[in-house]
Every structure is written in structure tokens, then in C-alpha cells.
Amino acid sequence: MASLIALTPCAGLLPLTIGAITVTEVVPQALTSVAPFKGHKKAVSEALKAKVGAGLPALNRRSGAVTWFGHGVWMVAGAVSVEGAAVTDQSDAWAVVEIKGAGVEDVLARLVPVDLRASVFKKGHVAKTMLAHLSVTVVRTGADSFEITTMRSMSKTLLHDLEVAMRGVAARG
Amino acid sequence: MRIDxxxxxxxxxxxxYYQGDAVVLNRPSEDAGAQAWDDYLHNRANPAGETRDLxxxxxxxxxxxxxxxxxxTHAVHAATLAEKVKR
Structure with missing residues (x-):
């Protein structure tokens, strides 16, 4: 069998630290989108709960390995197969990064038109929105950390936008 | 302008992204006749005031x-999921 050289979406670009903020790449073993067919949402949720330990969370939320990913779609971190849903392997389609550090909200406030402050955007909250000109999924993973997912082809653009904002925030001291 | x-x-x-008049949700039946299909495909009102768009x-x-x-007035009154709109 051929030995293929796999490159992650942000290979050679991360980690990146400017001031107090660090961006690192998150490499999920697999990503699977699950879109339940009409009338099958409950059964799919229960099947997922048995397989990955978390059912379908509410809109704009993450529960364990399952993240709301848009209208009628959830993204599961892991390889799963369930009945009653359109299930698609999207493992190599997305670039996932974690941005972490004191004042991380100030960096994202320059780019994302949604209020991500801890008082309104808590751990496990999900925002499908834009970061500069990119469509992204933003998830709060901790008190000073967020996970950002964008299309793999846009990883360099995402990191450029983040870097410029991080430099701007760091320069203000 | 903000949309809820x-x-x-x-x-x-x-x-x-703006698509156009929500009239496209009301697809005529196959045998509705040329006039109904002409209206559905080509003819749009251009009202100053209340509009209903996709x-x-x-x-x-x-x-x-x-x-x-x-x-x-640029006021946005309501936003409904297209799949939930009665047709």
C-alpha cells in the first residue's frame, strides 16, 4: 500500500503566539455531519447518545462531541453512522483552530460581528457567523478559549485575519 | 439593517444573501396554464413599502x-423559516 504524506489544514502555519494569545491547530480524528431526515430527529439523537455519548444539542449549542452546525445539521467529532439521517464524512474539509489567552474576546471582537463576551456567550455556546469575510463556526471552549472552524481552503486567510487582529490588540498593551 | x-x-x-420576491415559494401546478406560469417566472411587482422577500x-x-x-422605512418586521411558511 502506498504510504501517503498527510498534511493537516494548518500544517506549517501554527502554532502562533502574539502577546498573551496563542492559536493552535485542532485535528479531529474524524468529522461527520449528521442531518436527520424529517421526523427522525429524536431517534437520531438517541442513536448518537448511545454511540458517542451525546445526543443532538439545541440550536447554537455544543454537547460533548456533537456541535450544531447550521440549519438541520450537526457535526460529530468522530466517525459515526446512524440510520434516519444524511451522514457525510467531512474529515478533511475543515480547518479547526483553538485561540486561547487573556483578552481573546478583544481579538475576536475585531473580526466577528457577534457578542462573544463571557456574560452572553458561555462555554458550549456556538455561533455560526462570519470572521472578517469568512463563514466560520465559533464555539466557546473555556473561560479564555474559543474553537474556530472554517473551510480547509480558507485556513491561511483565517490565520492571516487572526494574526492581524492579534497584533493590533497586542500593540495596545 | 439587521435581520432576526x-x-x-x-x-x-x-x-x-438576497434572493428576491418570496412569490417563488408559490409554484403553480403543472397544468395551471401559461398565464400563471408566466407570472410565476417573470412578472414581479416593485412596491414602495411592504415587501416579502427570500x-x-x-x-x-x-x-x-x-x-x-x-x-x-427600512423597518424589518419579521423573519420566518421558508420551510415553515404556509404554501
Whole structure:
């Protein structure tokens, strides 16, 4: 069998630290989108709960390995197969990064038109929105950390936008 | 201008893509006749005031919405998921 050289979406670009903020790449073993067919949402949720330990969370939320990913779609971190849903392997389609550090909200406030402050955007909250000109999924993973997912082809653009904002925030001291 | 997406909450207009009059949801039956199909495909009113348009939440949850707004005042009255609109 051929030995293929796999490159992650942000290979050679991360980690990146400017001031107090660090961006690192998150490499999920697999990503699977699950879109339940009409009338099958409950059964799919229960099947997922048995397989990955978390059912379908509410809109704009993450529960364990399952993240709301848009209208009628959830993204599961892991390889799963369930009945009653359109299930698609999207493992190599997305670039996932974690941005972490004191004042991380100030960096994202320059780019994302949604209020991500801890008082309104808590751990496990999900925002499908834009970061500069990119469509992204933003998830709060901790008190000073967020996970950002964008299309793999846009990883360099995402990191450029983040870097410029991080430099701007760091320069203000 | 801000649109209150039923999935995501109130979002900036730049997250949305404008499609046009929501009349496209009312597809005539196959045997409705040439006049009905001509209207459906080509003829649109251009009202100053209340309109009912289809918008796509492209930079968000990717749902199609029917947005009711007023082109005179720029007020946005309501946004409904297109799949929930009675046809």
C-alpha cells in the first residue's frame, strides 16, 4: 500500500503566539455531519447518545462531541453512522483552530460581528457567523478559549485575519 | 439593517444573501396554464413599502428565510423559516 504524506489544514502555519494569545491547530480524528431526515430527529439523537455519548444539542449549542452546525445539521467529532439521517464524512474539509489567552474576546471582537463576551456567550455556546469575510463556526471552549472552524481552503486567510487582529490588540498593551 | 434569524438571533445584514420576491415559494401546478406560469417566472411587482422577500443566511445557519420589511422605512418586521411558511 502506498504510504501517503498527510498534511493537516494548518500544517506549517501554527502554532502562533502574539502577546498573551496563542492559536493552535485542532485535528479531529474524524468529522461527520449528521442531518436527520424529517421526523427522525429524536431517534437520531438517541442513536448518537448511545454511540458517542451525546445526543443532538439545541440550536447554537455544543454537547460533548456533537456541535450544531447550521440549519438541520450537526457535526460529530468522530466517525459515526446512524440510520434516519444524511451522514457525510467531512474529515478533511475543515480547518479547526483553538485561540486561547487573556483578552481573546478583544481579538475576536475585531473580526466577528457577534457578542462573544463571557456574560452572553458561555462555554458550549456556538455561533455560526462570519470572521472578517469568512463563514466560520465559533464555539466557546473555556473561560479564555474559543474553537474556530472554517473551510480547509480558507485556513491561511483565517490565520492571516487572526494574526492581524492579534497584533493590533497586542500593540495596545 | 439587521435581520432576526429564527435560528441564530439578530444578525447583521452582511451575513445574508438576497434572493428576491418570496412569490417563488408559490409554484403553480403543472397544468395551471401559461398565464400563471408566466407570472410565476417573470412578472414581479416593485412596491414602495411592504415587501416579502427570500433571504439566505449564507454567513450563518444557511437557512432560507422569508423576510417581511418596508422599503420606505427600512423597518424589518419579521423573519420566518421558508420551510415553515404556509404554501
Amino acid at each position: 434569524c429564527p435560528n441564530c438571533g439578530e444578525r447583521d445584514r452582511r451575513e445574508f 433571504w439566505f443566511h449564507e454567513g450563518g445557519c444557511r437557512a432560507w428565510l422569508v423576510v417581511e420589511r418596508n422599503t420606505m
